[in-house]
Amino acid sequence: MDRLDRKLLNLLQRDASRTNVALSEEVGLSPSSCLRRVRRLSRSGIIERIVAILDPARAGRVLKALVTVELKLHGEQHMRRFLDLAVAEEAVAQAYAVTGEIDVVLVLRLRDMEEFDGLCDRLFRDRTNVARFFTMMVIRTAKDETAIPL
Amino acid sequence: MDRLDRKLLNLLQRDASRTNVALSEEVGLSPSSCLRRVRRLSRSGIIERIVAILDPARAGRVLKALVTVELKLHGEQHMRRFLDLAVAEEAVAQAYAVTGEIDVVLVLRLRDMEEFDGLCDRLFRDRTNVARFFTMMVIRTAKDETAIPL
DNA sequence: CAGTCTTATGCAATTTTATTGCACGCTGGC
């Protein structure tokens, strides 16, 4: 992992749609060397995958919400059961078990409040193990970065 | 946006590294038609960009944390000033202004606790406008999805 | 219902890109 690898990763984290030829020119390598480096980075696992990022609004998910959840019972099985429920929800983009008073944090991508209503029923009321939950609707996104600084 | 477009978007959200030829076979189109559809989706903006997703651990960011922040002063300028500070931090992956008691939620990707210490100093103590903040370190990631369900 | 316009499709030709073998040069260990 030298300077060139970091440069490649930084470029690919911002825009992985360019051709290998273009990439090689940006880093000052021949196309073949550049390709071999990128493949090495992929095989090594530091590049997990290449994905398309969609515009949430145009994909019909205009609302983003963060939900903190406190469980009643804190055993491993109860935690797992709740997380399994949450993971199965397509509106749940991220689900984290966390330290502190809060047990679980969910990040939701919602079509509308009706979808949120249904999700609350399934996750938070219906015979599950939730003591309390607190919803924060996202008003403004100041930063939303998939890239990891190197 | 018909069934084929949705299929293409779903495939590309999971793996945008495959060739157009492979993609066209998966959806049952000729390569040229497939390419034209994908380009239309890109130009329309629903595909925002193609990026490489890195393994955070291998990229040296082993810790993830969520921080809720309450500001002392809630005016637009105070909010903006704090968000500007937060956005400038490379450890801050996401920054949201939200509804509720909490004003701002940050998602952090940290190398170690020392980096967190420095960040706290800069964002939460040093003459800023923070009444209270609450940190949740992520213990387990049950779901972490970039794809948006269509 | 026929006509027409718009739009998407497949095919084929062409251009561009990815991929591989190979020889060279650089670097570190001995």
Added chain:
DNA sequence: GCCAGCGTGCAATAAAATTGCATAAGACTG
């Protein structure tokens, strides 16, 4: 100073992307 290992560039080849073109499928209109 010599050798092994690794990365590099070049060139040839294979594969993929891109484009023009003719056709087919709908959608709208009269």
